[in-house]
Amino acid sequence: MPHRAPVPLRAPVRVPVRAFVLALVLLVCALGCGRAGSPPVKGPQPEDLPVYQVDTGFRLPDSPTWKRAERRGHLVVGVKEDQPYLGEKDPASGRYSGFDIEIAKMMSASLGFDPQTIEYKTIASANRETALQNGQIDYYVGTYTINDNRKKQVGFAGPYYMAGQSLLVRKDEQDIGGPQDLAGKKVCSAAGSTPYQRLQKEFPKAVLVAYDTYSVCVDNLLTYQVDAVSTDDSILLGYAAKVPEELKVVGTPFSREPYGIGVPRSDNALRFALDDALEAQEKNGNWKKAYEATLGLSGVPAPTPPAIDRYPAS
Ligand code: GLU
Secondary structure, eight states: OGGGTHHHHHHHHHHHHHHHHHHHHHHHHHHTOOSTTOOOSSOOOGGGSOOOOOOTTOOOTTOHHHHHHHHHTSOEEEEOSEETTTEEEOTTTOOEESHHHHHHHHHHHHTTSOGGGOEEEEOOGGGHHHHHHTTSOSEEOSSOBOOHHHHTTEEEEEEEEEEOEEEEEETTOOSOSSGGGOTTOEEEEETTOHHHHHHHHHOTTSEEEEESOHHHHHHHHHTTSOSEEEEEHHHHHHHHHHSTTTEEEESOOOSOEEEEEEEETTOHHHHHHHHHHHHHHHHTTHHHHHHHHTGGGGTOOOOOOOOOOOOOOO
């Protein structure tokens, strides 16, 4: 029966096509789809990021930091590398991404340096002041809270974002709903951070554990070495968004953490130039676009940025 010959031929063809389509759907899902409203698993998409116009005629002769960068030919910027959607380094490509990285890039463009030439240095919370004082970096953008104590050691442009201290726990945690529940609980934070200092002072019954970075705290949380991680909500929401089936952020923020760009303390010219640059980049829409392509991915819509605090020269 010759007319039946094509059947066995077509069958093996159909199966792989179906399998291929299924595999493709699974792959697309793995890359982008999840529960309704959940953020995509992938990080910032380069095509969503603003392109910052480099102010090629810009000069800042009164700033020793800017002049040194000009001689060098590029800026050296201190950042974090393990904070999802804020400052994150891709281990494969070595590339940095996130909202803080975008702020670093827009500042670079405003200061007349192509953002692509920025040399990033990962600096932990406890080492930021020293890095700025030693001239290891020109400025620092990494969830850096402006406060009076730090202002004695460094200068701050901004603020460019307002965060608040919060708590990250395992999804199955029933006992911790806010800082009032931390007595006798092991709570992890970063050495030298304001959240660590606040826990120490205001919640002395918590058993504090300090590491250099929050990602180590999160590893400790996932392996039941600690009961909670405490730092800014912006940081914790990023970790929770990466593994929503394992982690949750609880309670309401219990502090105000205005993020500034750290500069060498005596370089007022650089600080004021960065204040101007932030204001301009907020006005031209770049700030919002950058937020939406980065930190917005952890689930919070773009807020109105806080007013710049252009405090007098010191
Ligand atoms: N914003 C807080 C701070 O500057 C916590 C985040 C951090 O350690 O970078 O200390």
